[in-house]
Amino acid sequence: MLAAIATLTDRLQQALVSAFGPELADADPVLVPASKPEFGDYQANGAMALAKRLKNKPRAIAEQIVARLEVGDLCEPPEIAGPGFINLRLRPAYLEAQLKVLQRDERLGVAPVQDPHKAIVDFSSPNIAKEMHVGHLRSTIIGDSIARVLEFMGHDVLRLNHVGDWGTQFGMLITHLQDVCPAALADDSQVDIGDLVAFYKQAKQRFDEDEDFKGRSREAVVGLQAGDATARAAWQVLCDQSRQAFQKIYDRLDICLTERGESFYNPLLPTVVADLEQQGLLVEDQGARVVFLEGFTNKDGDPLPLIVQKSDGGFNYATTDLAAIRYRTQQDGAERVLYVVDAGQANHFAQVFQVAARAGWVPTGVELTHVPFGVVQGEDGKKFKTRSGETVRLQDLLDEAVKRARADLESRIQAEGRNETEAFIAQVAEIVGLGAVKYADLSQNRTSNYIFSYDKMLALQGNTAPYLLYAYVRVQGISRKGGIDFTQLGDNAAIHLEDDSEFALAKHILQLDEVVNEVAQDLLPNRLCQYLFELSQKFNQFYDRCAVLQAAEPQRTSRLMVCDLTARTLKLGLSLLGIAVLERM
RNA sequence: GGGCCCUUAGCUCAGCCGGAUAGAGCAACCGCCUUCUAAGCGGUCGGUCACAGGUUCGAAUCCUGUAGGGCCUGCCA
Structure with missing residues (x-):
C-alpha cells in the first residue's frame, strides 16, 4: 500500500502546515505501520518530536494536526493515544476497492521502477576442480533471489558466475592430470576424472611433498599463461568437468547464470597494471x-598495499577484480554491480573498490556494492566442517533434503490411506526438499x-517452505x-470483508508492494520470507475460521477472490525466492 | 597492534535509519479432524535484549567504554 502511505504522509504534511504555518513544511510526520493491530494500521509519531520546536505539549499538537487532517476517504476518524x-485505521471500503485493483493486476500492485538500470549480480562463483559446498549455497541462493527481485522490478540484470578457473593452483592440477590421465589430453570429450575433490587433494598432496612435481607445476602455470597448447588442453578438461558438475546443481536449483570466470580477464591484466x-x-x-x-x-x-603484481611477475585476484570492474563498467555498461560474497572479503572489496575509484574506473553514478553474507559455522561456532573434516557437499545436502521430504510424504500418504503415483511423490519431494533448503537459507538475515x-x-x-x-x-x-x-470469478463481483481474520489477511496481501520494494532496496530476501510466512x-x-x-x-465469491489473491501472492513471492509451488502435496 | 562484524527466550533466529506491553519457529505441556488436505488452528510455559555509562520526551535500536566470540590484516582466491 505504498500509495496509501504516500497519500497519508502528504495529507499529514498539509495538516501540519495548515495548523502551524508554512515553516512546518519540512517537518516529518513520521508515518509508520502501527506497532500493534489494536492501534489501527498506521501511526504518525511526529507530534512528540515537534513538542520542543513548537513549545507545546505533544498531545495538544496531535490534536491540532488531527483537527486539520482530511483523510476521510481512506481512514476512519483518527485517534490520539x-x-x-495519531492512530489511523483504513476503511473497509478502501481496502475492498484496493483488493479489486490487485485482482486485475498480474503484478499484484508492485509497479516496475521508473528508471530501470543495468545491473550485474556477481554470485555463486565456485572454484574449478573443487566441489560446491554449503558456503557456495548461500551465495548462489541469495544471489539468485536478489537477481530475481531486481529483474521483477524491471532492471536489466546480468547474472555473472565469476568462477575460480585461473591461478597458481592450476599448475598442480594440470601436471597431475598429465601424469595420471594422459588420455584426457588426446580426446577431451571422453574423459571422466571422477571425484574432482579427491583429484584436487591428490594433486595438492604431491605438490606439498614432491619437489620435482612442484617444479613441473610452476612450469605448467607459466605454460598455461603463455598459451601453451598442452597446458591449455589440460586446463580445458578440468574446466569442462567442473562445469558439468556445477550445471547439474544449477539446473536442479533452477538457477540461471552466465559463466565469466577469472580466466576471462587474464588478457586484460597487464593493461590494468600499466594504467x-x-x-x-x-x-x-x-x-x-x-x-x-x-x-x-x-x-x-x-x-x-594492494598487490596487483607479485614479485614473480604474476597477477592475483585483486588484479582480476580490478580488470572485472573496468570491463563491467565500460564494456557491459553496468550502472550497479553487486558482489554476493561472504563477509570475510569485506576488506578485499573495500580495497579494490577504492583503487578502482582512484584510478577513475568507476564513472559517476555507478555503484559497486559488496553484498556480504555471514560465514557458515559449525555447531561449535568455528568454521564449518563435518566430523570427517570435510565440508558438506552441496549435492549430498540436496539429495538428503529430497530424501527426507520423500520419507515424510510417504508416511503421510500411508497414514491418510492415499494412493499416489511415483511421479507425484518424486515431484513433491523434489520441490518440498529443495524449497526447504532454499528457504532455510533465505529466511535468515544474510549478514x-x-x-x-x-x-x-x-x-x-x-x-x-512447506x-x-x-x-x-x-x-x-x-x-x-x-x-x-x-x-472466471468476474470483474463485477465485489469483495466484502467480514471476519477479523479476513481483514488481517486482506491488509497483508495489500502490503506486497512495500515488501518487494524494500527487498529491492536493502537486498535482504529474509524480509520477503517473513512477509510470506x-x-x-x-x-x-x-481458513480455519471462515468457510x-x-x-x-x-460472500462465497468474495472469499474465493481473497483466496485467489493469497495464492497468487504466495506464488509470486516464492518465485522471487526461486521456490516453485505445488497444486497438491 | 589495527580494521570490520556479532552477543535478544532452553535451542535456532527476527526486530535495529529511536516510538506504546520485545516477536517467531523449534523443544515441552494442554486442547481442536462427521464440514474446503491436521504439512493446520487455538492455548500454556519461557527475557537483566552480554555488561556499564551517555544522548533523548522515549533506547534492543544511536554514541562511548568493558567482557566474550567470529572474520580480515603483503605476494592463495
Whole structure:
C-alpha cells in the first residue's frame, strides 16, 4: 500500500502546515505501520518530536494536526493515544476497492521502477576442480533471489558466475592430470576424472611433498599463461568437468547464470597494471608492484598495499577484480554491480573498490556494492566442517533434503490411506526438499553468521517452505473441490470483508508492494520470507475460521477472490525466492 | 597492534535509519479432524535484549567504554 502511505504522509504534511504555518513544511510526520493491530494500521509519531520546536505539549499538537487532517476517504476518524500518537485505521471500503485493483493486476500492485538500470549480480562463483559446498549455497541462493527481485522490478540484470578457473593452483592440477590421465589430453570429450575433490587433494598432496612435481607445476602455470597448447588442453578438461558438475546443481536449483570466470580477464591484466602505473598510483615495494591504500594500515601503522603484481611477475585476484570492474563498467555498461560474497572479503572489496575509484574506473553514478553474507559455522561456532573434516557437499545436502521430504510424504500418504503415483511423490519431494533448503537459507538475515544444522536446514515444520507451500495447496484444494476457475470469478463481483481474520489477511496481501520494494532496496530476501510466512499464517487463520465453498453468496465469491489473491501472492513471492509451488502435496 | 562484524527466550533466529506491553519457529505441556488436505488452528510455559555509562520526551535500536566470540590484516582466491 505504498500509495496509501504516500497519500497519508502528504495529507499529514498539509495538516501540519495548515495548523502551524508554512515553516512546518519540512517537518516529518513520521508515518509508520502501527506497532500493534489494536492501534489501527498506521501511526504518525511526529507530534512528540515537534513538542520542543513548537513549545507545546505533544498531545495538544496531535490534536491540532488531527483537527486539520482530511483523510476521510481512506481512514476512519483518527485517534490520539498515549503521549501523542495519531492512530489511523483504513476503511473497509478502501481496502475492498484496493483488493479489486490487485485482482486485475498480474503484478499484484508492485509497479516496475521508473528508471530501470543495468545491473550485474556477481554470485555463486565456485572454484574449478573443487566441489560446491554449503558456503557456495548461500551465495548462489541469495544471489539468485536478489537477481530475481531486481529483474521483477524491471532492471536489466546480468547474472555473472565469476568462477575460480585461473591461478597458481592450476599448475598442480594440470601436471597431475598429465601424469595420471594422459588420455584426457588426446580426446577431451571422453574423459571422466571422477571425484574432482579427491583429484584436487591428490594433486595438492604431491605438490606439498614432491619437489620435482612442484617444479613441473610452476612450469605448467607459466605454460598455461603463455598459451601453451598442452597446458591449455589440460586446463580445458578440468574446466569442462567442473562445469558439468556445477550445471547439474544449477539446473536442479533452477538457477540461471552466465559463466565469466577469472580466466576471462587474464588478457586484460597487464593493461590494468600499466594504467595504474601511468596514473602514478603504482609503487614498487619489496619486489611487488602495489597501490598503497588510504585508510588501511598494517601492524606498524604504515599504509597497507594492494598487490596487483607479485614479485614473480604474476597477477592475483585483486588484479582480476580490478580488470572485472573496468570491463563491467565500460564494456557491459553496468550502472550497479553487486558482489554476493561472504563477509570475510569485506576488506578485499573495500580495497579494490577504492583503487578502482582512484584510478577513475568507476564513472559517476555507478555503484559497486559488496553484498556480504555471514560465514557458515559449525555447531561449535568455528568454521564449518563435518566430523570427517570435510565440508558438506552441496549435492549430498540436496539429495538428503529430497530424501527426507520423500520419507515424510510417504508416511503421510500411508497414514491418510492415499494412493499416489511415483511421479507425484518424486515431484513433491523434489520441490518440498529443495524449497526447504532454499528457504532455510533465505529466511535468515544474510549478514548474520550462520550456524549450520542439517536438521534445521532440512526441517519441514514451522517457519519453512512447506508451510508456505501448504497454504498455497489449500487454496488449490478449494478450487479443485469447488470446481472453481479463479480467472472466471468476474470483474463485477465485489469483495466484502467480514471476519477479523479476513481483514488481517486482506491488509497483508495489500502490503506486497512495500515488501518487494524494500527487498529491492536493502537486498535482504529474509524480509520477503517473513512477509510470506505471515501471509500464510493469516491465511491459515482465515481458513480455519471462515468457510469458503459453503458460504452463501455474495460472500462465497468474495472469499474465493481473497483466496485467489493469497495464492497468487504466495506464488509470486516464492518465485522471487526461486521456490516453485505445488497444486497438491 | 589495527580494521570490520556479532552477543535478544532452553535451542535456532527476527526486530535495529529511536516510538506504546520485545516477536517467531523449534523443544515441552494442554486442547481442536462427521464440514474446503491436521504439512493446520487455538492455548500454556519461557527475557537483566552480554555488561556499564551517555544522548533523548522515549533506547534492543544511536554514541562511548568493558567482557566474550567470529572474520580480515603483503605476494592463495
